[in-house]
Amino acid sequence: MTQSGSENVDEALTSTRAFRRKLDLTRPVERDVLEECLNVATHAPTGSNRQAWQFVVIDDHDTKNAVAQFYRKGFADNIAGRTPTPDQRVELESAAYLAEHLHEVPALVLACQRGRLPEDASAKQLAGFYGSVYPAVWSFMVALRSRSIGSSITTAHLTYEREVAEILGIPYDEVTQVALLPVGYLKPVAGGRSRRKPAPLHWNSWGSDC
Ligand SMILES: Cc1cc2nc3c(=O)[nH]c(=O)nc-3n(C[C@H](O)[C@H](O)[C@H](O)COP(=O)(O)O)c2cc1C
Numbered sequence: 001m002t003q004s005g006s007e008n009v010d011e012a013l014t015s016t017r018a019f020r021r022k023l024d025l026t027r028p029v030e031r032d033v034l035e036e037c038l039n040v041a042t043h044a045p046t047g048s049n050r051q052a053w054q055f056v057v058i059d060d061h062d063t064k065n066a067v068a069q070f071y072r073k074g075f076a077d078n079i080a081g082r083t084p085t086p087d088q089r090v091e092l093e094s095a096a097y098l099a100e101h102l103h104e105v106p107a108l109v110l111a112c113q114r115g116r117l118p119e120d121a122s123a124k125q126l127a128g129f130y131g132s133v134y135p136a137v138w139s140f141m142v143a144l145r146s147r148s149i150g151s152s153i154t155t156a157h158l159t160y161e162r163e164v165a166e167i168l169g170i171p172y173d174e175v176t177q178v179a180l181l182p183v184g185y186l187k188p189v190a191g192g193r194s195r196r197k198p199a200p201l202h203w204n205s206w207g208s209d210c
Pocket residue numbers: 016017018019091094095098152153154155156157194195
């Protein structure tokens with residue numbers, strides 16, 4: 001890859017963030033653009049190349065409304081009794097904004113995976129299952145971002161996964177919902193890198209820095 005190629009990729013990866021307040025709620029996202037980005041996403045890796053993902057795109061007003069109601073319930077469950085630190089407060093306010101406006105977001109993309117793990121799934125099963133769909137979720141977000149479209153991974157509605165499955169006609173026993181992504185064009189001032197702490201790095205053995 002050329003230098004400018006790697007710079008472009010780095011730029012896309014570091015500027016893809018959880019966009020909530022910056023989503024333009026008034027501008028529809030074209031179906032062909034969503035399909036293009038989902039097509040990019042399906043080049044992500046999966047265990048044994050199973051490619052067991054499925055996506056439900058919700059752009060119908062009433063259906064978004066119905067799903068958003070369960071998202072809000074799940075979000076309320078998540079934050080109940082939590083006292084955020086000052087750092088977390090901004091994040092929480094942004095998440096609360098999204099919960100309040102979810103039904104207004106132009107499209108909701110629900111990432112699913114065929115199959116359902118047992119309640120007592122092992123770490124290996126969990127890694128194989130979720131690790132075979134989250135790379136596609138992230139690729140989708142990056143593909144959107146490179147087209148000035150924002151999104152965010154969300155899981156708040158999953159407490160009510162069964163209810164949302166019923167709304168959307170998803171066979172609950174055969175298909176697991178893994179993330180709901182609100183998708184919208186970005187308002188003009190939505191640039192900038194995501195902020196991250198440096199990841200602890202160990203060379204050759206845990207705790208060693210050389
Ligand atoms: C597994 C997972 C679940 C998440 N669930 C939610 C959610 O339910 N609601 C929400 O608003 N954000 C959710 N997020 C978004 C995170 O809060 C966000 O990615 C993180 O705070 C970093 O934000 P930034 O990329 O803008 O810096 C989730 C992210 C991940 C990876």
